[in-house]
Amino acid sequence: MHESYVSYRNFFFLKVAAGLCALAILVYGLHTPTEPPNGGTWLGYTLGALGLGIILWLAWFGVRKRRYSGTQDRLVAWLSAHIYLGGALVVIATLHSGFQLGWNVHSLAYVLLMLVIGSGFYGLYTYVAYPRMLAANRAGMTREAMIAEVAELDRESLVLADEVDKEAHRVVLQSIEETVLGGSWLEQLFGDPTRRSASAALNTSLDAVKKKIETRVARGVPQLQQLEDQEATAISFLAEHMIADGGGPERLEKITRLFELITRKRALVERIQRDIQLQSRLAFWLHLHVPLSVGLLAALACHVIAVFFYW
């Protein structure tokens, strides 16, 4: 029932754009100007006018997108057309240039146009790929709900740690205090979501316990049960160690539960980091596309004025 902007009306705008390109190429092939092909021939002017019209119309998308009332058509149609007609500009603008590039404002406009289109296509890629990844990562939860759950897990584990002993409380508290979500834009975009979530303090502490236990194992006291995760191993050993110390099954249960909570929290924090990362990557391309478009419009204005000034 959902009709995507990519396949909107059975790829109607793709067909329009392809037709336009084919027509332009055909006419370009048939066209035999007296001078080498350039923007100054009748075909050059035609293609230039067409390209300019399309660019202005594409830029209008920023306005149309924000016009919420008084519009009859659906924005999805506009986006579909925006993408395919934008793509067609590669052909139209290139033919308009007659493959003549140099160090001037005209070529600057051309390069900017290509950058805008490139960023647009990168955006298309993210729009196609990321929503699925985001949805899979969220698995039906909202980011707010995940953060709320982290807070709840923190609260629970702190209460539990308090019941275990002072050291446990200290370690857990530190881990809570060191949990940072998001970070700078560079971290958000390129950071490793799994690395940043793990609390250094917790790891160090668990490592220390593990070491201590390992030396005991060497002496043959409790059994080292090798689990997949380093923290799991540590905690399980911590537990056994406690029993050996006479902590009793109740203490063991609390430690096991604490472990569960911490592991769950870690997984959740990873998911949140990943969500932030995917979301910021999803939005990032617009920070290229829009400023480049503004630059393009400026360069284009210079290009047009220059052409008519030096007629």
Next chain:
Amino acid sequence: MASERYTIAIVGAGPGGLSAAARAAETQTSHILLEAAPQLANTIYRYQKGKHVMAEPGQLPLRAAIGFEAGTRERILDTWQRGITQTGANVRYRAAVTAIEGEQGDFHLKLGDGEVIRAKHVVLAIGLQGNLRKMEVPGDDLPDVQYQLDDPDAYSGETIVVVGAGDAAIENALALAARNNVIILNRRDEFTRAKDGNLRDITRAIDGGQIECMYNASPKAVTALERDDPSRKRLHFQVKTKDGLAEVLCDRIIARLGALPPRAFVESCGVVFPSEDPAAVPSVSPRYESNVPGLYIIGALAGYPLIKQCINQGYEVVEFICGRDVEPADEGLLRAKFAHVPGLTKVNLAIVQIRSNIPLFAGLTPLQLREFLLDSEIRTPAAGEAVIKINDYTNTFFSILRGKVYIQIDPDNPNRTVELGVGRFFGEMSLISGRRRAATIIAGPDCVLIETPRRSMNKLIQSVESVRRTVDETFLLRAIRMHIAPDVPDDDLVEVAHTARIRQFAPGEALFEEGDPAHSLHLIRSGSVTVSHEIGGRDIVIAYLPSGNYVGELALLTESTRTATVRAAVATETIELPGVVFRELLACFPHLETDLKAKAQERLSASARQRGVRKSAGNMIEFLVAQGIGEATDVLLIDESLCVGCDNCEKACADTHKGTSLLDRRAGPSYASVHVPTSCRHCEHPHCMKECPPDAIHRTAEGEVYIADNCIGCGNCEQNCPYGVIQMAVKGEPEKPSLWKWLLFGQGPAPGSRLHSEDKSQAKKAVKCDMCKDQSGGPACVRACPTGAAIRVSPAEFMAIAR
């Protein structure tokens, strides 16, 4: 001893008494108003601060010497106080009347302090609230046992037992729970009498552990504990439970058990009650006179509990006592309603004609009928005019007072019609099922129709048994005719209809299960069901059927056991037709069997296809049904694989709805990349419409449920909506953000920003999705979605595709 003999002594300074005293003062009739409490309108005085008081029935004009309109408790009390002062009414406070003796012309009213007031006429306006129902167990009058709660904030840190399961008990328990340890005592195993919103809140509080609830528990005895009791509590409360006697130590017991007519006192005045029922009220003449001549009874004690009715009666009773005739307050309004009907210009005549022409209303008292007519419209459509159009979402109820109408039974052929004559009614199908109109109905020549809105009709159906029965029977007959046996003569169908019964199913409850023996056929009357098969040990939903469909015919036709499990998706009502009767019907009308078999075959092959198909489709239906989509008519679904999270849908909504987004894109569950955001589903039977005091929530013919401007901001709909889609927003029209100012100069908010009113003191009003009914082009959220992720669909349509 007082020597003066008043013309009228009024007992009780509630709305009725106040109004009577004010009118008496205004007409300079000698009078005295006796009030036991130290202030006017004690019941309303004891409402919680700032409580909104309604002025129902809204249509009824006020006729009084004092003012009254809906507003806060404070404003109303103030209006009355000023009214009493201005008219110079003679009020005596702290004057509890303990006995009334004597007869017309010379009544003796004995006061608590022994004084005797003499009067020619007595108006009893004491209401019911002076006689709160007690627990009636030993110790029920100890100092810390109370039957009212004025200010919940006055208590903190106490253990309080709230007895009762009604709205008052729940509201008290919830308010007290913030600062106290609260236990609520419920005689039954659930809260059935409460409003939906209260029910939800109390259930949540009990589940969340904020309030402890003792179900199936009733009070046995209360004893006071010694001051130095080690528990440091004040009361010892014995409670009978299913498992025997339980003991509760607490500081306070608040029992909210309602109020009863103060029967002993009223009977001691010589007034006779019609029955032994403790809730019975004495009967009075149309002039409010009781069986004791000269003793008048008005207000709640006479069976009229609404404030406006009491006030009008206070005025009228003084007029009657002074020998002035007044016509009922609603006379003018009713006359206007009938003004355009030739030959029915007199209201009384019209009422007689309605009662004699329309059997459905024969059992109504004239007062009930008047109230009913006040809400209704009298329509005189031109011959050939469509009164109801097929597929419209209207839900009014029509009764035929004169003339006839034609029902178009074949949508493809408008000439095939069935005639409906005087005294019959129509429109009950959409009223009951909450679905679109099933047929177009055309007015005949000279026809006069009474069109009644959904709420008034539902009220009547719920309060008058004979109306409920007649409407149900007719619905049954018509539903069977429409969906199962179109060409069977009426007489045969009546017999069939008599054997059918209406069944109610809770969400998730099975109508029948796969493998059960088949005894009956179910026609879905309201709500919807899912059909599921056990595949690989799991129940897989294969179909979703809204009301108007029938289930269970397959096993009857093939004389086998049930081939699938059918469960109610939401609260559902069905018409259950016994299999024996159904088979007899088929035996008499062989063509029916052929038709039904053909339909059944279609279904069977569809289901066989389904069994082979991926299981996820079934799970999708199951998921959507779990989200309550089973009662939706139109739902916003977001494809997560397309949604880029731009929030343009929310911005579009805010921009077109005064700066408030009525949908929450992020919230809500998802399944297999279909996300159900928090957004109105325009339910078949909208929960929000229940308990809307000004009846401000309506449905357009196209199906959108919207809130009209007469919303009073009470918040009932917000509480009642199970999907959390209604918000309270400040009224008023914030300036719409300018796109160009924002885009070019960075001035002002961006289009689609959430706008907040500066003025916090302004009253709030409920807002919800109206599907952009006033805009062309459809819902703004869908129009503004750049990727096509957001769509609005009817669930039946969507689930058909999910299959």
